[in-house]
Amino acid sequence: MSTVGEQTPITLADLPILSSFPSWRGFALHSLVIVAVYRCVVCDRPRESTMVATRGECGELICPKCFAHLVRTENRGLPHQLD
Numbered sequence: 658m659s660t661v662g663e664q665t666p667i668t669l670a671d672l673p674i675l676s677s678f679p680s681w682r683g684f685a686l687h688s689l690v691i692v693a694v695y696r697c698v699v700c701d702r703p704r705e706s707t708m709v710a711t712r713g714e715c716g717e718l719i720c721p722k723c724f725a726h727l728v729r730t731e732n733r734g735l736p737h738q739l740d
């Protein structure tokens with residue numbers, strides 16, 4: 658089993674994308690064919706998931722948890738909660 662080196666940054670270009678969801682305020686969410694191991698640029702923690710978010714066009718990877726937090730933060734003040 659080959660593993661990705663922990664020091665190796667991975668961008669979206671390195672990942673096989675199953676489908677991409679419409680971008681939201683410069684962010685986009687992607688469903689992957691594999692479980693990707695990557696480092697989230699927001700929380701700076703290693704993550705493993707089949708979903709990643711990106712910011713802008715540079716392909717920096719953001720974990721779903723941080724993405725959800727960003728969405729929630731941006732939407733604060735609205736009467737409803739996003740799950």
Ligand SMILES: [Zn+2]
Nearest residue numbers: 697700720723
């Ligand atoms: Zn994160």
